Amino acid sequence: MKKLKLTIEGMHCASCASNIEKSLKKVSGVKDASVSLMLKKGNVEAEDSVNVEDLKKAVAKVGYKVTKVE
Amino acid sequence: MNEPEHHHDEPVEDTEIVMWKRKMFWSWVLTIPIAAIMLSERLFGYELIEMPYSIYAILALGFPVLFIFGFNTMKSGIRGLFTFYFNMDSLIALGTVVAYLTGVFYFTGVVSDYSGVASMIMAFFTTGKFVEARARGRASYEIRKLLELGAKNSIVIRDGKEIEIPIDQVVVGDIMIVKPGEKIPTDGIVFKGESSVDESMVTGESLPIEKKKGSNVIGATINQDGILYVKASKIGKDTFLAHIIELVEQAQSSKIPIQRLADKITSVFVPVILVLAILTFLNWFLFFGDLSRAIGVGVAVLVIACPCALGLATPTALMVGSGMGAKRGILIRKGEAIQTMKEIKIVVFDKTGTITKGKPEVTDIYSKVKENYLLEIAASLEKLSEHPIAHAIVTKAGLKKYKKVTSFSVVRGKGVIGKIASKEIVIGNRALMNYKKIKYSDFNSVIEKFEFSGKTVMIVAEGKKVIGVIAVADAVKEDSVDAISRLNSHGYRTVMITGDNERTARAIAKQVGITDVIANVLPEDKAKKVLELQKFGMVAFVGDGINDAPALKNSNVGIAMGTGTDIAIEAGDIVLANSSLIGVVQAINLSKATFRKIKQNLFWAFAYNVVAIPLAVAGLLHPVIAEIAMALSSVSVVTNANLLRRAKID
Numbered sequence: 270m271k272k273l274k275l276t277i278e279g280m281h282c283a284s285c286a287s288n289i290e291k292s293l294k295k296v297s298g299v300k301d302a303s304v305s306l307m308l309k310k311g312n313v314e315a316e317d318s319v320n321v322e323d324l325k326k327a328v329a330k331v332g333y334k335v336t337k338v339e
Numbered sequence: 340m341n342e343p344e345h346h347h348d349e350p351v352e353d354t355e356i357v358m359w360k361r362k363m364f365w366s367w368v369l370t371i372p373i374a375a376i377m378l379s380e381r382l383f384g385y386e387l388i389e390m391p392y393s394i395y396a397i398l399a400l401g402f403p404v405l406f407i408f409g410f411n412t413m414k415s416g417i418r419g420l421f422t423f424y425f426n427m428d429s430l431i432a433l434g435t436v437v438a439y440l441t442g443v444f445y446f447t448g449v450v451s452d453y454s455g456v457a458s459m460i461m462a463f464f465t466t467g468k469f470v471e472a473r474a475r476g477r478a479s480y481e482i483r484k485l486l487e488l489g490a491k492n493s494i495v496i497r498d499g500k501e502i503e504i505p506i507d508q509v510v511v512g513d514i515m516i517v518k519p520g521e522k523i524p525t526d527g528i529v530f531k532g533e534s535s536v537d538e539s540m541v542t543g544e545s546l547p548i549e550k551k552k553g554s555n556v557i558g559a560t561i562n563q564d565g566i567l568y569v570k571a572s573k574i575g576k577d578t579f580l581a582h583i584i585e586l587v588e589q590a591q592s593s594k595i596p597i598q599r600l601a602d603k604i605t606s607v608f609v610p611v612i613l614v615l616a617i618l619t620f621l622n623w624f625l626f627f628g629d630l631s632r633a634i635g636v637g638v639a640v641l642v643i644a645c646p647c648a649l650g651l652a653t654p655t656a657l658m659v660g661s662g663m664g665a666k667r668g669i670l671i672r673k674g675e676a677i678q679t680m681k682e683i684k685i686v687v688f689d690k691t692g693t694i695t696k697g698k699p700e701v702t703d704i705y706s707k708v709k710e711n712y713l714l715e716i717a718a719s720l721e722k723l724s725e726h727p728i729a730h731a732i733v734t735k736a737g738l739k740k741y742k743k744v745t746s747f748s749v750v751r752g753k754g755v756i757g758k759i760a761s762k763e764i765v766i767g768n769r770a771l772m773n774y775k776k777i778k779y780s781d782f783n784s785v786i787e788k789f790e791f792s793g794k795t796v797m798i799v800a801e802g803k804k805v806i807g808v809i810a811v812a813d814a815v816k817e818d819s820v821d822a823i824s825r826l827n828s829h830g831y832r833t834v835m836i837t838g839d840n841e842r843t844a845r846a847i848a849k850q851v852g853i854t855d856v857i858a859n860v861l862p863e864d865k866a867k868k869v870l871e872l873q874k875f876g877m878v879a880f881v882g883d884g885i886n887d888a889p890a891l892k893n894s895n896v897g898i899a900m901g902t903g904t905d906i907a908i909e910a911g912d913i914v915l916a917n918s919s920l921i922g923v924v925q926a927i928n929l930s931k932a933t934f935r936k937i938k939q940n941l942f943w944a945f946a947y948n949v950v951a952i953p954l955a956v957a958g959l960l961h962p963v964i965a966e967i968a969m970a971l972s973s974v975s976v977v978t979n980a981n982l983l984r985r986a987k988i989d
Contacts, residue, residue: 281468283650284426284427284646287602288419288425292424303594305591307657308482330422332419
């Protein structure tokens with residue numbers, strides 16, 4: 270298991286945050302995802318096998334951009 | 340040079356705010372003429388531009404409003420419609436595009452012209468977003484200040500020379516030079532120099548702290564008057580400030596139970612509204628046969644619905660609350676604690692280090708042998724233990740040379756055992772003496788005398804025979820009395836739990852105003868005692884994050900006390916960065932006030948939608964009025980969250 274912190278650009282509404290959460294949770298291997306509109310950050314808990322690129326894609330799919338991964 | 344502090348006091352203009360401001364401005368520049376064209380006839384019976392040219396004008400002016408200044412909204416909204424990840428923008432995009440198209444289809448003769456409404460909706464939408472973004476910026480003001488608190492540069496000595504380097508190049512062991520008025524770059528230990536340091540920004544402690552050689556200093560705090568040479572001990576993610584930031588971020592991404600319903604609604608809200616708008620449209624069109632009216636009502640339904648107010652209710656209030664806390668050194672780690680706090684009936688305090696300073700000192704020695712000899716053998720054993728009482732005895736003895744100790748062992752919660760020159764030495768409390776079958780009845784009266792005055796007594800036995808006792812006192816923290824009396828007067832049941840004996844514990848409890856004492860508790864049993872107390876009501880446990888971690892976990896709300904230079908980031912739902920017990924009172928007040936604000940916000944957000952949507956469906960709201968109402972609802976939620984700052988929590 271690993272924990273990743275994503276900085277996400279472009280959110281301006283609560284439904285944005287919940288869409289990103291939903292999209293991230295659909296990535297296989299992701300155990301939990303929570304996105305904070307206020308901090309413009311998302312916390313993802315995932316299997317070690319999960320690829321950062323897949324997470325970025327999941328965020329991009331709903332229309333937002335990951336600017337930093339920690 | 341480090342960044343001067345005043346830079347951080349200026350509010351940071353968020354790029355998001357700037358963006359909405361620009362969009363708002365240009366939207367209105369074009370929308371005001373549109374409004375003038377539309378309203379001139381209705382209000383003054385005078386056509387500014389004759390029909391149908393007025394429609395051309397409105398379409399021409401409205402195009403950039405919708406598709407240039409509203410480009411991002413359109414893009415994200417339409418993407419949402421196609422990917423089925425609907426969002427707020429989907430509603431606005433659909434509503435404005437439909438309204439705009441009425442202007443185009445006017446010429447086919449099937450529908451009357453609504454196109455001006457599209458620009459007005461977009462203009463009010465951007466205005467609402469601008470005001471909301473600004474209010475959100477205010478809500479996160481303290482937290483953002485905290486995130487930006489870290490020093491950017493540091494002056495270090497490398498190869499005998501003073502050089503200034505970026506903070507990320509500082510390594511552990513570097514000697515940093517901190518001049519008066521400057522920020523201490525990272526956590527470290529004073530190597531040379533004396534000064535006082537303002538730590539208020541990270542611990543909430545308002546008085547400057549004196550620092551001298553050997554003192555721990557915290558990165559991002561401000562050196563006041565002298566030059567300090569500080570040896571860097573922690574960098575990057577390990578620093579005190581990094582831990583605080585980590586805690587604050589955890590809180591923001593943790594979910595509060597009361598928010599769950601709102602989240603569920605938010606996630607299905609937009610599709611439900613889309614369906615509702617279509618049904619409303621069909622209803623008006625099929626039953627009343629008025630296409631124009633049906634479109635107008637449908638658009639009103641689309642734009643009045645506001646998932647944002649629901650979605651912002653909790654995070655904004657939590658943001659303001661955690662900012663207020665952070666300023667006082669109170670770090671809310673789990674949002675859930677805010678909700679649980681109002682149910683708390685019992686507050687359990689660990690004694691050592693929580694109610695007391697946790698720095699015991701030897702106050703009395705009663706010895707049957709030479710006092711020096713007693714101290715010498717006691718200190719030789721205790722040197723090997725890490726317990727604070729052991730430390731007190733070692734300090735008191737101040738030995739240069741220790742005796743050789745063999746077969747040393749620590750009996751957790753009881754004392755230590757070891758051998759000096761083949762004689763067994765046992766130092767500890769009564770329980771340990773009983774266990775080792777050592778008689779101490781001759782000493783009972785003197786032990787009790789010490790204990791009645793709140794001192795902890797260590798019995799020293801050599802070869803099964805007691806040779807003396809050492810009394811250790813741990814002074815009560817200055818504000819413990821005040822904090823506990825405030826909790827008592829608010830109707831909380833306050834309890835003290837300790838491994839100490841009943842008499843010592845009671846004496847300390849009496850000093851601070853606690854009547855409920857659970858004494859003789861082994862460290863590992865504290866968690867069990869917490870569970871037992873939960874039969875009488877929800878329990879908050881206040882203790883340090885290291886020894887009391889299980890008890891903190893078992894309690895309904897665990898409040899972990901910092902030690903001044905370290906904070907436990909894994910234990911406790913709420914973490915206090917400073918070691919003051921008043922922080923517990925503040926944390927309770929803050930949690931309650933924040934939760935009240937969250938409830939208020941959620942109520943208003945729900946109420947707004949419950950009232951406004953039916954009105955729109957019934958065709959009672961003009962689309963522009965609907966949009967204004969929508970914008971106001973999310974702005975009012977964020978503004979209300981900012982009002983939390985008025986709550987009295989100190």
